[in-house]
Amino acid sequence: KQEVTQIPAALSVPEGENLVLNCSFTDSAIYNLQWFRQDPGKGLTSLLLIQSSQREQTSGRLNASLDKSSGRSTLYIAASQPGDSATYLCAVTNTGNQFYFGTGTSLTVIP
Amino acid sequence: NAGVTQTPKFQVLKTGQSMTLQCAQDMNHNSMYWYRQDPGMGLRLIYYSASEGTTDKGEVPNGYNVSRLNKREFSLRLESAAPSQTSVYFCASSALNRDKPLAGYYEQYFGPGTRLTVT
Numbered sequence: 001k002q003e004v005t006q007i008p009a010a011l012s013v014p015e016g017e018n019l020v021l022n023c024s025f026t027d028s029a030i031y032n033l034q035w036f037r038q039d040p041g042k043g044l045t046s047l048l049l050i051q052s053s054q055r056e057q058t059s060g061r062l063n064a065s066l067d068k069s070s071g072r073s074t075l076y077i078a079a080s081q082p083g084d085s086a087t088y089l090c091a092v093t094n095t096g097n098q099f100y101f102g103t104g105t106s107l108t109v110i111p
Numbered sequence: 112n113a114g115v116t117q118t119p120k121f122q123v124l125k126t127g128q129s130m131t132l133q134c135a136q137d138m139n140h141n142s143m144y145w146y147r148q149d150p151g152m153g154l155r156l157i158y159y160s161a162s163e164g165t166t167d168k169g170e171v172p173n174g175y176n177v178s179r180l181n182k183r184e185f186s187l188r189l190e191s192a193a194p195s196q197t198s199v200y201f202c203a204s205s206a207l208n209r210d211k212p213l214a215g216y217y218e219q220y221f222g223p224g225t226r227l228t229v230t
Contacts, residue, residue, distance in 0.1 A: 004153075031217065032217060034218065034219060036221075041224075042223060042224070043201060043221040043222055043223040043224050044201070044203075044219075044221040045221075046218060046219065089153070089154070091154075091219070093217060097159060097161050097167075097217075098156060098159065098169065099156070099205075099219060100156075101146075101154040101155075102153060103151065103152065104153065
């Protein structure tokens, strides 16, 4: 069974810092990996999706990388802002039908 | 385009009561999912439906039933609610998307969630 781990569980940084969130998975035969953002009391919003054949994806200040062979992905957030405060989750799928989620990293950006 | 909608947003049940959570999507997606989210456990898949007319168990199906009513709607039923089913429930949908620049990937879209408390 696929296991997904996110470290750290919580992170607090001052505004303007660059930061990296980590996601690791045990079965490297994934179809794709997706990063989500979740605000308190809300649903999940998709940020970036990386196909298994890709190495990275970028959207604005966000950059996600994937090293499938080592079972790792990172989400890089440049020039963090207080509005980035949220929980970030990663999810992988091996088949396109079942998605496995990490427990998330709770990010606080201090003004 | 509403995306994925869920009703109700909040619900309080007493142990033994039953209820149905409703989910609908307007994106013409084939696959739909029900997850529960608990502190420290992350999201866990309860049931999914790869296409209209099919349903499959996920990681934590016990105590739940589902119905894929049509391509748009996927409901989750608790026949006899238990306090262990207190959770936030999310519905999601996905499809093999060949129209995006990167052809051929599954991207999940989530509803806003239902917060269920069983006393």
